[in-house]
Amino acid sequence: MLDIKRVLVPDIKEFIREKELGQLKEFLKYLKPQDIADLLSLEDFEPPEKALLFRLLDKDIATHVFSELHFDDQEKLLKYLSSSETISLLEDMDPDDRAKLFDELPSEVVKQLLLKLSPEEREDTVTLLNYPPDSVGRAMTPDVLDVTEDMSVDEVINKIRKAAKEVETIYDIYVLDKQKKLIGKVDLKSLVLSPGDTKIKDIMEKDPVYVRAQDDREKAAKLIKKYDLISIPVVDSENKLLGIITVDDVLDIMEDEATEDMYKLAAMEAPEIEEEYFRLSPLERVKKRIPWLVGLLIAEIASSSVLKKFDQTLSAIVSLAFFIPMLTDTGGNVGSQAVTLIVRALATGEIDEKKLGKVILNEIFTSFVLAIPLSIVGFIIAFLVSSSLHVAFVVSFALLVVVVLSNAVGLLLPLFFRLFKIDPAVSSSPLITTVVDILGLLTYFSLATLFLLK
Amino acid sequence: MLDIKRVLVPDIKEFIREKELGQLKEFLKYLKPQDIADLLSLEDFEPPEKALLFRLLDKDIATHVFSELHFDDQEKLLKYLSSSETISLLEDMDPDDRAKLFDELPSEVVKQLLLKLSPEEREDTVTLLNYPPDSVGRAMTPDVLDVTEDMSVDEVINKIRKAAKEVETIYDIYVLDKQKKLIGKVDLKSLVLSPGDTKIKDIMEKDPVYVRAQDDREKAAKLIKKYDLISIPVVDSENKLLGIITVDDVLDIMEDEATEDMYKLAAMEAPEIEEEYFRLSPLERVKKRIPWLVGLLIAEIASSSVLKKFDQTLSAIVSLAFFIPMLTDTGGNVGSQAVTLIVRALATGEIDEKKLGKVILNEIFTSFVLAIPLSIVGFIIAFLVSSSLHVAFVVSFALLVVVVLSNAVGLLLPLFFRLFKIDPAVSSSPLITTVVDILGLLTYFSLATLFLLK
Numbered sequence: 001m002l003d004i005k006r007v008l009v010p011d012i013k014e015f016i017r018e019k020e021l022g023q024l025k026e027f028l029k030y031l032k033p034q035d036i037a038d039l040l041s042l043e044d045f046e047p048p049e050k051a052l053l054f055r056l057l058d059k060d061i062a063t064h065v066f067s068e069l070h071f072d073d074q075e076k077l078l079k080y081l082s083s084s085e086t087i088s089l090l091e092d093m094d095p096d097d098r099a100k101l102f103d104e105l106p107s108e109v110v111k112q113l114l115l116k117l118s119p120e121e122r123e124d125t126v127t128l129l130n131y132p133p134d135s136v137g138r139a140m141t142p143d144v145l146d147v148t149e150d151m152s153v154d155e156v157i158n159k160i161r162k163a164a165k166e167v168e169t170i171y172d173i174y175v176l177d178k179q180k181k182l183i184g185k186v187d188l189k190s191l192v193l194s195p196g197d198t199k200i201k202d203i204m205e206k207d208p209v210y211v212r213a214q215d216d217r218e219k220a221a222k223l224i225k226k227y228d229l230i231s232i233p234v235v236d237s238e239n240k241l242l243g244i245i246t247v248d249d250v251l252d253i254m255e256d257e258a259t260e261d262m263y264k265l266a267a268m269e270a271p272e273i274e275e276e277y278f279r280l281s282p283l284e285r286v287k288k289r290i291p292w293l294v295g296l297l298i299a300e301i302a303s304s305s306v307l308k309k310f311d312q313t314l315s316a317i318v319s320l321a322f323f324i325p326m327l328t329d330t331g332g333n334v335g336s337q338a339v340t341l342i343v344r345a346l347a348t349g350e351i352d353e354k355k356l357g358k359v360i361l362n363e364i365f366t367s368f369v370l371a372i373p374l375s376i377v378g379f380i381i382a383f384l385v386s387s388s389l390h391v392a393f394v395v396s397f398a399l400l401v402v403v404v405l406s407n408a409v410g411l412l413l414p415l416f417f418r419l420f421k422i423d424p425a426v427s428s429s430p431l432i433t434t435v436v437d438i439l440g441l442l443t444y445f446s447l448a449t450l451f452l453l454k
Numbered sequence: 455m456l457d458i459k460r461v462l463v464p465d466i467k468e469f470i471r472e473k474e475l476g477q478l479k480e481f482l483k484y485l486k487p488q489d490i491a492d493l494l495s496l497e498d499f500e501p502p503e504k505a506l507l508f509r510l511l512d513k514d515i516a517t518h519v520f521s522e523l524h525f526d527d528q529e530k531l532l533k534y535l536s537s538s539e540t541i542s543l544l545e546d547m548d549p550d551d552r553a554k555l556f557d558e559l560p561s562e563v564v565k566q567l568l569l570k571l572s573p574e575e576r577e578d579t580v581t582l583l584n585y586p587p588d589s590v591g592r593a594m595t596p597d598v599l600d601v602t603e604d605m606s607v608d609e610v611i612n613k614i615r616k617a618a619k620e621v622e623t624i625y626d627i628y629v630l631d632k633q634k635k636l637i638g639k640v641d642l643k644s645l646v647l648s649p650g651d652t653k654i655k656d657i658m659e660k661d662p663v664y665v666r667a668q669d670d671r672e673k674a675a676k677l678i679k680k681y682d683l684i685s686i687p688v689v690d691s692e693n694k695l696l697g698i699i700t701v702d703d704v705l706d707i708m709e710d711e712a713t714e715d716m717y718k719l720a721a722m723e724a725p726e727i728e729e730e731y732f733r734l735s736p737l738e739r740v741k742k743r744i745p746w747l748v749g750l751l752i753a754e755i756a757s758s759s760v761l762k763k764f765d766q767t768l769s770a771i772v773s774l775a776f777f778i779p780m781l782t783d784t785g786g787n788v789g790s791q792a793v794t795l796i797v798r799a800l801a802t803g804e805i806d807e808k809k810l811g812k813v814i815l816n817e818i819f820t821s822f823v824l825a826i827p828l829s830i831v832g833f834i835i836a837f838l839v840s841s842s843l844h845v846a847f848v849v850s851f852a853l854l855v856v857v858v859l860s861n862a863v864g865l866l867l868p869l870f871f872r873l874f875k876i877d878p879a880v881s882s883s884p885l886i887t888t889v890v891d892i893l894g895l896l897t898y899f900s901l902a903t904l905f906l907l908k
């Protein structure tokens with residue numbers, strides 16, 4: 001909406017230059033925390049200017065702004081804050097945001113900071129940090145409003161009024177029994193719509209959908225999406241409430257998971273949670289890309305060896321070589337399509353184990369329908385370039401086989417990985433291409449040797 | 455959580471067989487609408503059984519269940535409902551869900567159904583259907599709670615109590631002036647936390663973030679994600695409130711947009727909104743995939759021609775052909791990585807125009823760092839297979855050029871498309887691979903001719 005850089009930066013620079021800090025403080029009050037965070041991540045301001053801006057914010061807003069900042073900018077800002085400012089900021093942060101920050105800071109710094117936190121906040125943070133990075137536990141916030149089923153609507157609303165500042169959402173309230181086990185859920189909508197003396201047990205939703213702290217965070221995202229929830233409760237193995245995941249966390253999770261799948265499909269190491277590729281150092285970038293590139297290059301020994309094996313065929317009919325890229329590229333293209341289709345359908349839940357058999361049969365049929373026009377076009381191109389009907393025939397027939405084969409490999413390789421509990425997205429387009437090349441070249445030169453070399 | 459197929463299907467079949475419909479009705483009350491929708495999309499039930507189950511649902515639940523169904527299942531179910539049942543169902547649906555259904559139904563059927571709707575609902579539906587498919591207008595719901603700034607908190611809460619059933623969310627309430635223009639927003643949280651006689655103007659958030667009906671729905675998604683909103687208001691060019699987009703719509707939008715980008719990156723036509731690839735007929739599937747495959751195959755005329763041009767070099771040193779796949783595949787792999795990185799970063803907003811120059815310079819440096827180890831590994835492989843230091847040198851040097859070139863093409867092609875307002879994801883990995891192949895082969899054989907053919 002607002003072009004922050006063009007509109008605000010010159011104004012703020014002006015305020016700083018003229019030392020009108022009172023005016024600047026008022027000016028900042030008109031901005032949303034997310035926009036202030038955007039300002040603080042611009043390179044237009046020097047670090048001391050950023051620290052100055054940050055100090056002008058009201059305490060609540062400052063905490064919010066800080067939580068919205070990217071880790072790099074958080075770290076830079078912390079260097080300019082005093083020890084007491086730092087501690088007060090950390091104490092005010094939501095436990096999940098604080099855990100995210102601690103996750104990135106050097107462990108020595110974390111140890112020191114942890115010691116300075118209040119025992120309660122320290123415990124919260126350590127608990128969160130102990131869950132695996134992709135788990136629900138790591139992403140949850142432990143600050144939840146909970147009530148008992150015997151409370152009345154008025155009592156609950158009073159409790160909400162008192163606690164509203166400490167919790168992340170007041171729209172979903174969880175109902176616990178005496179052992180702190182989750183037995184129900186009541187939303188603010190039902191509370192507002194019910195008479196004040198109604199008992200919670202009469203309006204609560206029993207057995208709400210939940211996740212466990214050890215579950216993959218993708219599971220929480222899927223359930224929130226399916227059931228259109230504002231939040232989902234997180235429980236331990238005894239069904240005791242540990243925290244919640246909110247829908248705004250899920251928006252981040254979904255974006256991360258889609259990025260992860262895309263990176264893997266392009267044969268790159270998946271980004272860490274909230275890691276931004278273009279903020280990495282050149283060496284860190286290389287580290288994400290080089291292992292797959294080198295591995296796949298080594299695998300090309302196979303394609304080179306196949307070609308070497310057919311040395312004599314190649315020497316006899318050099319024009320066969322003209323169509324190697326056409327054949328391998330088309331195989332790669334068909335395989336990339338197939339692998340993308342299946343990986344995405346598995347990720348969104350469009351298909352699952354039960355439908356797999358039918359899907360595969362169906363797709364194999366489709367691949368024949370794809371193969372026929374491609375092999376006709378291939379025939380025409382090969383004839384135009386080589387002026388040999390024989391070569392054109394072999395190219396065309398090889399294309400037919402390659403298309404069907406590539407589609408099958410693109411479909412089956414991700415399913416094979418899944419069977420061994422490996423993320424299906426690992427079967428990237430480049431991997432499929434490499435596998436399919438070897439099969440395609442074998443087919444092409446076998447056919448050529450058979451039909452042309454007599 | 456619940457394995458619907460294994461646990462529920464046998465029970466329900468039993469109820470139907472024993473004609474215990476009263477029991478079945480009670481049984482269904484324990485299920486969430488989304489789970490009933492899952493049941494109705496299973497092939498375990500015959501269409502008449504599905505219609506029977508559907509008729510047993512309470513009216514509110516039935517509407518919700520119907521809205522959750524995939525279009526194919528909606529259409530099948532409608533065939534078993536009477537005309538009056540159909541109309542009553544359509545009248546109760548949310549306008550956005552109804553517009554989605556009408557969008558898919560044959561236009562003749564839509565015309566007839568529209569005539570039977572109440573004038574008010576008809577107008578709502580026609581208005582929504584007139585917005586472009588990817589726009590905010592198409593995805594919004596027009597049923598919104600609006601209040602004026604002079605109302606008190608108690609008055610607003612009373613209004614909420616009366617209207618709660620008709621609107622999609624009561625968590626965000628929009629404040630309009632006398633001309634129905636949007637001037638503020640107040641959430642249920644502030645209402646509950648404020649004394650009953652507080653005026654809305656004293657607690658409302660002024661100038662809330664909004665979108666226009668013509669905007670791309672991706673914009674609504676980005677703003678809801680950035681500002682952690684439950685809903686975003688949709689206004690016309692005069693700032694009059696038309697409807698809202700809610701966060702659960704955004705979860706669907708984000709999934710669709712990620713799928714769209716992945717499909718395009720794999721050189722396939724993007725799916726329509728909420729279209730599921732594996733529900734399409736084989737011919738529809740072929741239609742999504744064949745245009746790109748044929749186009750790219752035709753483009754291979756270029757790679758074949760390049761190779762033909764170097765006919766003599768190839769005849770003289772046949773072993774050069776052994777490394778064609780290695781060279782083209784590595785180029786394709788590097789290009790796929792680069793295009794995926796840039797397309798995803800543009801989609802998530804990680805980079806924008808202002809940072810582009812720096813990003814490109816940075817990545818070109820990275821590509822040199824990538825190229826060196828790859829060219830060393832290439833040298834070793836080429837020497838092992840060809841036993842010729844000369845060939846190995848040419849392969850290695852060509853790899854160096856190809857890696858840097860491929861990375862540059864992968865980065866720049868999507869940016870070039872963006873410049874012409876074409877979705878950057880159109881520059882798919884297969885397209886990059888094809889372009890890079892031609893450049894790579896030219897380099898490889900030019901080097902070979904220069905150094906080896908004397």
